[in-house]
Amino acid sequence: MKQVVEVKGVSAWFGSLHVLKEVSFSVHENEVVALIGPSGCGKSTLIRCLNRLHEEVQDAKISGQVFLEGQNIYGPNVDAVTIRRRVGMVFQKPNPFPGLSIFDNVAIGLKLAGVHNKAILQERVEECLMKAALWGEVKDKLKNPGLSLSGGQQQRLCIARALAVSPPVLLMDEPTSALDPLSTASIEELIAQLKKTVTIIIVTHNMQQAARISDKTAFMLNGELVEYGRTTEIFTQPRMEQTERYITGRFG
Amino acid sequence: MTDLRIDRTLENVEKEFLTLGSLVENILSQISELIKKRKFAPDSLELVLDCEKKINNQDRRLLKVCTESLAKESPFGMDLRFIIAVMKLSADLERMGDQSRNIAYLIKDYLNHTTTKVDQDIIEMCNQVQWMVRTSIEAFMKRDVLLAERVRENDQIVDDILADMRSKCTDMMKQDTQLVETGIDQIMMAKNFERIADHATNVAEEVFFVVRGHQSFDSYKGDNL
Amino acid sequence: MKLDLSFYDKKRSLKNSFALGLVGFLAILGSFPFLAVTFYVLMKGFSALDWAFITQLPKPPGEDGGGVGHAILGSFLIVSVASLIGIPWGLSIGIFMSEVKKKTPLFRILRFVLDVLVSVPSIVVGICVYVSVVVYMKAFSGFAGSLALSILMIPIIARSSEEIFKLIPDHIREAGLALGIPRWKVILKILLPGCKGALITGLMLAVARAAGETAPLLFTALSNQYWSADLTKPMASLPVQIYNFAISGFENHQRQAWAGSFVLVMFVMVLNLVTRFILRDKNHGSRN
Numbered sequence A: 001m002k003q004v005v006e007v008k009g010v011s012a013w014f015g016s017l018h019v020l021k022e023v024s025f026s027v028h029e030n031e032v033v034a035l036i037g038p039s040g041c042g043k044s045t046l047i048r049c050l051n052r053l054h055e056e057v058q059d060a061k062i063s064g065q066v067f068l069e070g071q072n073i074y075g076p077n078v079d080a081v082t083i084r085r086r087v088g089m090v091f092q093k094p095n096p097f098p099g100l101s102i103f104d105n106v107a108i109g110l111k112l113a114g115v116h117n118k119a120i121l122q123e124r125v126e127e128c129l130m131k132a133a134l135w136g137e138v139k140d141k142l143k144n145p146g147l148s149l150s151g152g153q154q155q156r157l158c159i160a161r162a163l164a165v166s167p168p169v170l171l172m173d174e175p176t177s178a179l180d181p182l183s184t185a186s187i188e189e190l191i192a193q194l195k196k197t198v199t200i201i202i203v204t205h206n207m208q209q210a211a212r213i214s215d216k217t218a219f220m221l222n223g224e225l226v227e228y229g230r231t232t233e234i235f236t237q238p239r240m241e242q243t244e245r246y247i248t249g250r251f252g
Numbered sequence B: 001m002t003d004l005r006i007d008r009t010l011e012n013v014e015k016e017f018l019t020l021g022s023l024v025e026n027i028l029s030q031i032s033e034l035i036k037k038r039k040f041a042p043d044s045l046e047l048v049l050d051c052e053k054k055i056n057n058q059d060r061r062l063l064k065v066c067t068e069s070l071a072k073e074s075p076f077g078m079d080l081r082f083i084i085a086v087m088k089l090s091a092d093l094e095r096m097g098d099q100s101r102n103i104a105y106l107i108k109d110y111l112n113h114t115t116t117k118v119d120q121d122i123i124e125m126c127n128q129v130q131w132m133v134r135t136s137i138e139a140f141m142k143r144d145v146l147l148a149e150r151v152r153e154n155d156q157i158v159d160d161i162l163a164d165m166r167s168k169c170t171d172m173m174k175q176d177t178q179l180v181e182t183g184i185d186q187i188m189m190a191k192n193f194e195r196i197a198d199h200a201t202n203v204a205e206e207v208f209f210v211v212r213g214h215q216s217f218d219s220y221k222g223d224n225l
Numbered sequence C: 001m002k003l004d005l006s007f008y009d010k011k012r013s014l015k016n017s018f019a020l021g022l023v024g025f026l027a028i029l030g031s032f033p034f035l036a037v038t039f040y041v042l043m044k045g046f047s048a049l050d051w052a053f054i055t056q057l058p059k060p061p062g063e064d065g066g067g068v069g070h071a072i073l074g075s076f077l078i079v080s081v082a083s084l085i086g087i088p089w090g091l092s093i094g095i096f097m098s099e100v101k102k103k104t105p106l107f108r109i110l111r112f113v114l115d116v117l118v119s120v121p122s123i124v125v126g127i128c129v130y131v132s133v134v135v136y137m138k139a140f141s142g143f144a145g146s147l148a149l150s151i152l153m154i155p156i157i158a159r160s161s162e163e164i165f166k167l168i169p170d171h172i173r174e175a176g177l178a179l180g181i182p183r184w185k186v187i188l189k190i191l192l193p194g195c196k197g198a199l200i201t202g203l204m205l206a207v208a209r210a211a212g213e214t215a216p217l218l219f220t221a222l223s224n225q226y227w228s229a230d231l232t233k234p235m236a237s238l239p240v241q242i243y244n245f246a247i248s249g250f251e252n253h254q255r256q257a258w259a260g261s262f263v264l265v266m267f268v269m270v271l272n273l274v275t276r277f278i279l280r281d282k283n284h285g286s287r288n
Helices: A043-050 A080-086 A102-111 A118-131 A151-163 A181-194 A207-213 A231-236 A241-247 B005-037 B044-073 B077-112 B119-142 B145-175 B177-212 B217-222 C006-046 C051-055 C069-099 C105-118 C122-137 C142-167 C170-178 C183-194 C196-211 C215-220 C238-247 C251-278
Strands: A003-014 A017-028 A032-036 A060-068 A087-090 A169-173 A199-203 A216-221 A224-230
Touching: A003 A043, A003 A199, A017 A043, A017 A060, A017 A199, A017 A216, A017 A224, A032 A043, A032 A207, A043 A060, A043 A169, A043 A199, A080 A087, A087 A151, A087 C170, A102 A118, A102 A151, A118 A151, A151 A169, A151 A181, A151 C170, A181 A199, A181 A207, A207 A231, A216 A231, A216 A241, A224 A231, A224 A241, A231 A241, A231 B077, A241 B077, B005 B044, B005 B077, B005 B119, B044 B077, B077 B119, B077 B177, B119 B145, B119 B177, B145 B177, C006 C251, C051 C069, C051 C251, C069 C105, C069 C142, C069 C183, C069 C196, C069 C238, C105 C142, C122 C142, C122 C215, C142 C196, C142 C215, C170 C183, C183 C196, C196 C251, C215 C238, C238 C251
Parallel strands: A032 A199, A032 A216, A087 A169, A169 A199
Antiparallel strands: A003 A017, A003 A060, A216 A224
16 A cells, blocks of 8 residues: 655654653554544644644744655755645644635635636535535525534535645644534545545544544654554554543543 | 553452452362262352343443443553453453353262262362462453463363373273263363363463453564564 | 522622623713814804805905805815825735734834834924925925825824734635745735725725824915815815814804804714715625
């Protein structure tokens, strides 16, 4: 199985605060990898290092290498903007762009990348909304504002938006923590379908969710990667005592 | 780390398991008494059957407690393995109750026969089995892998006694056809004891599963997980 | 033992009613100045308000009739050019102040300058433009007036647009960047259209302020008695014309000063209503 993302010795700082310490692991094609760990362990920072968003924060530093489909995204002369087009991201709070319609929300990534052909845009928007299991619900109201949808629908809209530029990797930062159980369930079903075409790395606070949807799980603590392995093993017989303590809720 | 809800739930499961274990040890000591004292009172069988009914009820109750604990806690890691092991062993302990009942039925007729040289073997087997049951439960409660290993090894001893008894009985029956009924009863009793020992071995093996996440080394080596 | 809080509840209710009453009273009190001004101006100037007032030039002193049509046109031209200068300039500064990552020295200088300029007396701005532009060009001009007004508008627009941009949550920016859109495009094509409504309010308020300024125009655009659309020459404006009429002794002029004031007040009110209309909730909010 092809290695889509390889993280090698990545360390990160916010000013003098050392938030990631020599993290290394790799993700294969069409896998879903879950990142779990207590608040402040660095999991959100880690995924922001995978699409070069970390460096947008003032005084942020990073060292180490991240290989996306074999290319080091932190190499010299590598354009951050181009990299970000290949790594999609979905956020904790659903955030369709305000003032844009449902159609425009999905199309904006393509439009601003230079695609103006109406037929192509129409086709692509429909395709992505279908992949996000939203097409049926919105196909008659594509001109409505993105913000007129419910929370769960908005999140699926954001997923469609991220998929529009065809990234091979999709990062998800606690995508269901702001949603009700039914919406959460539908997004989890969606992830099971999406993994056939995209590789997904998801940060989650919810261990049951991580156990349900991921193939591999990484447990992080204080900026370090403590254990990384098959999800079924991590949750039934982890190797590290810290992992055992966290998953059985005996942490702290 | 103490007084977490999950810990209280697990303690409750342990308590119910121990209750089942005590009932099994109880029924075994009743049988042991009957065999060694060679006295079968009119209500002896009834007492044994009563105990076996209690075992069946406790098995069902234990299963219910485990199912509810899984639903409520969604446990992971060792907690998950422990509850699953308890559910599995509940069946083994219940079967021990069944076997003990079978032995009780056989004792009545057995005691009517004349004593034979195999009688000592039966008493020996009873002692071995009682030790194995008691110790395996102790090993499980304490998560003591070394103790569990000792129980596992002891299974061979029980198997050997059974094999020895079988040949002795066969000889005995060949020599005197009057003793055929006696012989058969003795072999059947021994066989039931040996099954109890097997179940006790299962209890011991689950200790490995809970502590290390896989069965004892023998079975693990075979699997390609 | 349960604590009986009902006593505190009664006391709290009383306090609540009292505070509510006080606040309501003050609110009504606070609206009086505006209502008083509007009605007074309307009363005084209504009689002079007719079609001629808006379309004609002023009559010589002593004669009845005439109007301030040239001043309305002049105001319109001066304020339009001022907006053309001030809006892009102010917006750019506001966006810069909000979106810049590092607090460079330029940032700190701008912050200080803006804070000062926001409350600078408008007459000072007028004099500065007089000294730098009017004297240099040896002529009063409508353009100089526009320049002065734009200098007044810029700090207001910069501050309000900075505040509006700062209100946009960070994860919207991140979402834009995460799509592989360069930062400047995220600002112009995603953030800017997203806060259109709020921005326009800020702009309208700045324009309204500029439209009502008199002092700076006295030294820059001066005044004009005739129709003129030539910004390189002195130009009439409504505030200055009102001033001229108000200090004149003639009754006709005085009435027209009131009428002019009424037109100015109405202009500001209409502008505010228009911004409210633009900002009405078109999006139905979020359904959650």
